[in-house]
Amino acid sequence: MDAPAPIRIRAAKTDEIPWIERLLTQAWGSTTVVSRGTAHDASRLPALLALQGDQIVGLATFRCDGSECELVTLDALGRRQGIGSALLAGVRAEAVRRGCRRLWLITTNDNLDASR
Numbered sequence: 001m002d003a004p005a006p007i008r009i010r011a012a013k014t015d016e017i018p019w020i021e022r023l024l025t026q027a028w029g030s031t032t033v034v035s036r037g038t039a040h041d042a043s044r045l046p047a048l049l050a051l052q053g054d055q056i057v058g059l060a061t062f063r064c065d066g067s068e069c070e071l072v073t074l075d076a077l078g079r080r081q082g083i084g085s086a087l088l089a090g091v092r093a094e095a096v097r098r099g100c101r102r103l104w105l106i107t108t109n110d111n112l113d114a115s116r
Contacts, residue, residue, distance in 0.1 A: 005053040009090035012047035020047055023059055027075050035106055042073050048090045050083050060087040069095035071105035
C-alpha cells in the first residue's frame with residue numbers, strides 16, 4: 001500500500017473562488033462568517049489551499065489587520081491526516097511574511113478537533 005502524497009499548501013487562485021464559495025456554503029451554511037461582531041465574506045478573504053497530489057483537501061481563510069492575523073475559517077476535508085495542522089502552519093507563515101506579530105482564531109468549546 002502506497003503512502004499518501006505529502007500535503008502541500010499554496011495560495012488560492014482567483015479562478016478557484018467558485019469552489020471556495022461552494023465549500024464554505026456546504027461547511028458553514030454561508031460564505032458570511034461573523035467574528036467579534038464583524039461579518040466577513042470568507043470567500044473574498046485571502047485563502048490557502050491544502051493539496052495532496054492534484055486533489056484539494058483543505059481550505060483556510062484569514063484576514064490580516066496591522067500586526068494581527070485572524071484565522072477566519074479552517075476546513076480539512078479529511079480527519080486526522082495533518083491537513084488542518086498544515087493549513088495552520090501555512091497561515092502562520094503567511095502572517096509572519098506580512099509582518100503580523102499575533103495570530104488568533106475563535107472556535108467553540110465543542111470543537112474537540114480544533115482544541116486538540
